[in-house]
Amino acid sequence: MQHSRMLKYLLDIEQVITEIEELSGRFQGDFKKFENDWVSRRAIERDLQIIGEAVNKLLQLNPEIKITSASNIIGLRNIIVHAYDSVEYEMIWAIIQKDIPVLKQEVLWLKSEQ
Helix, strand or coil: CHHHHHHHHHHHHHHHHHHHHHHHHCCCCCHHHHHHCHHHHHHHHHHHHHHHHHHHHHHHHCCCCCCCCHHHHHHHHHHHHHCHHHCCHHHHHHHHHHHHHHHHHHHHHHHHHC
16 A cells, blocks of 8 residues: 555656646746746646655655655745745746756656665
8 A cells, every 4th residue: 555655646746747847848948938927937836835745745654765855845845835925936947957857867766666
């Protein structure tokens, strides 16, 4: 049962990463386009919130799971939920550009281990 729940959270993260990649593709690497598209920004924030929740649940099931920035991912989820007015677009942009590709590779590896 734990195995299937872990796989479910990994698949959830993978799906949300695909959504983030699709949304961020609209900006073609242009931060100003991202900054001016509030609908996509909100969607990406929601996706990051889902990722944070899924990572948290994965760690509850298996505290030894290896996700590089797990505490930062969960912390971002908490900021989005509880301190939404302090979310900085530059921070979200950096996460999309640098951290999401790393997380994607880690999720693919973790899925292959299941």
